[in-house]
Amino acid sequence: MFSLGSLSETHTVRSPAHVEYGSGAVDALEPFASEHDADSALLVTDGELARSGVIDAPRARLESAGLDVEVYDGVAPEPKLSMAEAAAERVADHDLVVGVGGGSSMDTAKLAAALAVTDRPVRDLLGTDNVPAPTGPLALVPTTAGTGSEVTDVGVFADQRDGGVKKVVFSSQLFADLAAVDPDLTKTLPPGVAAATGLDALTHAIESYVSLLRTPYTDTLALRAIELVAENLRPAVTQGPANDAARANMSLAAMLAGQAFVNSGLGAVHALTYPLGMECDLGHGLANGVLLPHVMRYNVPAEVERFADVAAALGVERRSGESERAFADRSVDATFDLLEDVDVPTSIAAVGEFDRETFAAFADVAFEHSEHNIERNPREMDREDVIAVFEAAAAGR
Template structure:
């Protein structure tokens, strides 16, 4: 349903990395990417390298004749200082290309460190929208989870010295090559597969109802929702034994990433900010806990679209359009519970009214742009009430 967005007076831009290689063993495409490189820096983390997940990446780079070094000091919810450290290693080592291999934290670090290695500016000057001086070293991004979509976005999320999340948006952060190889998700732990898969669902749902959505993002968001509804349970509960589910989830995460980078997100991504900064909850898990509660708030503003979401998730919904719309909320609650993620925030601790007010302050201060793109207007009382409902 494009609901009148495609008018003669409307022109839309499509934002995307230069190239996407997708499929089992797609890592072989890195050989051509590094054909002219003498050396490559692989940005990753110790656990991924230790588990051997980066082995096919290294093999592909070495097949190109490039020597390979590693930067593995990336941690979840990466700090700006980690990006600076990676940029120093890249610059001092004279590496020709950068290859990020990991989850969203790793890929975001690879993006911004690539640019900082080329441009001698303070990292704080790059924060916000459109402040990166220019393109960095040739960059390939290889996700090892099926969720963040970071491989196809121009966005990086980092914590500053005070633990506050800061965002960088700039077209200079798009990868030259995104390599999506479902094989790299084979050994993904179930809790990570669940959280990242629900992160992808959040991207798709928020894209579909964003105030900045486009006909192009609609197509991508709808297909991502359908694929996640059909495959997330299999990818989590059957893991490495279900190649089809893993293949579909890897594709869905990338498609959802392309959807939201062309539409913007919404209130879920605003309200999860304090869960990460104050309680250290991972991004995907935080999104999963709040998604159905924000959906429930938004249903009256986009009833037909949430009815679509119910259908795409395979909900057995009958009745009025409004009934079907609320069935989408029930479907997300059920999916989240089935894959083992909490559907509330109450387990984080004794969250009293003062704490919920503090959460609200953080959401409005650091994520106003996501609140602005939400399909239903939100004031402070609305946000506090959503947090209450999520307890």
């Protein structure tokens, strides 16, 4: 199995101020509100969650602390900058901001809270370390097990002024004051959402583990997250609320993977999902899942030992006399098997029609808007390499 390697150099750990994890973690909202002497809160979420009642538990905890709660439910999947701007207009009337939902709602809450403490326009905050001041009190409560957004300082948004291209805001000011990770809130996840978000967590973990910026800390988190996904995603999808343990372990996996990648960076999967998701209107987690094994297959030659570790974490048993490279290659097969078992396509041909010209345009978008992820990928990639990976992903398993 893996080695932690040398601890002779120092590493910085980036994390939220306070994390509560486990069944009932949502209860932490009540003392959080009291700690900040709050009278009101803006709860940022999406309309479907508001209508379904999933937000009822966190809302009730805030109200039991004596707060008036306003719900902003204008978030949609793959959120736009305009949604954060709209939410930010309401933040000034409240003492707390609480993001409840998947990555879209939590990212929107982060950026809305940041916009509320500056007069700068939203696009000035994009990029790295451009949020000029700490936000007001911010709590994040995930209702999916995938993005890990509750423990990261990153937000991803579509920019309608730039053709819907996704833009990133990355700042330590976006870390939550409280991340309340309560797996009870994931019990009603539909199977398709559970699959897509779970594969998002797996992508975060694998890309963190082979990132050129990895550390002993991120290695530990990432490898355990891979193991948890391998052991629990299938029952979390197929058994749903009948398997509390699987759903709880997926929440833990997503949180660990989020903490891993925010400290290590990601890789080429996340660069390539930018254009694919835009072109096919494909959710982030699903796009990651479809592309993951194809990028893994490209990367294996550069990190044979690491992908052998990934294979073991995925539950692959090593055959007698099997070479390290052959075992590492089976990490790709195991990932394909997992996709098939949770009913996710193994080829991008299932989500659209493509040709080489389209893939060339995809490569341009990937390098223009996500070159930092390509630079952290363990195997160097040029434009032709990106096109070749897309072609392989279209051909399928």
